[in-house]
Amino acid sequence: MDSEEPAERGAHHVQSLERGLSVIKAFSAEAPHRTLSDVARVTGLTRAAARRFLLTLVDLGYVRTDGKYFSLTARVLELGYAFLSSMSLADVAQPHLERLSAQVHESSSVSVLEVPDIVYVARVAVSRIMTVSINVGTRFPAYATSMGHVLLADMTPVELEAFLIVTDFERLTENTLTDRESLNAELAVVGRQGWAMVDQELEEGLRSVAAPIRDSRGRAVAAINISTHASRTSAETARNDLVPPLLATAAAISADLRLTASSQAAHG
Secondary structure, three states, rough: EEEEEEEOOOOOOHHHHHHHHHHHHOOOOOOOOOHHHHHHHHOOHHHHHHHHHHHHHHHOOOEOOOOOEEOOHHHHHHHHHHHHHHOOOOHHHHHHHHHHHHHHOOEEEEEEOOOOOOEEEEEEEEOOOOOOOOOOOOOEHHOOHHHHHHHHOOHHHHHHHHHHHHOOOOOOOOOOOOOHHHHHHHHHHHHHHEEEEEOOOOOOOEEEEEEEEOOOOOOOOEEEEEEOOOOOOHHHHHHHHHHHHHHHHHHHHHOOOOOOHHHHHHHH
């Protein structure tokens, strides 16, 4: 079979559904209004078939018409909302992590705070740079991680005080901040600049930068990081080359997460 021809369909294939979806996809931002002839031409359907599909979609409320031109209604968003409302933080974040890691050629992760730890909920590993394997569900102490720092920096004074009370500070490396005053000072810096860098505080040789993922109220509900080995990425390089794409990705995930939340609320 010629490579340009469509793949063979299974016995389960419902061709009328495929054609109906092709009619919906005939509309775009560049062509929001189409005539019957336009739709037939774009979809490859006969005028009679295109008319039946369009009028069915009008009956269902997905398309409107003034008698000559057809256009989609806001109801088509429900088709996307059904998908968005089923998505978790990990589902939303994973494709963004994959693009980020491909861009910077380093491992990236998303975690949430479960005091006193951070818990990994999504990850793309480019290379192994720690002595322990990191997987979804892995926990590390928040006070010694970049993602922990951005999540702690977003806490209220009461929440942070409660964290300090229940946390047993352990010196994991020579660089680990175990002094509460030093940690508080670092968190203040993180809060002002909007991102954190942890330089070999969790493990020797591990340098990472992190940024918050925020909900519609602006609260940090998760964090995203890029981790690298200190021997190949200096602190200055991390700041100049890794932080900008990190912040852009954090903003993109935050936007998608807010869209997901709004769709869940609208259809809850």
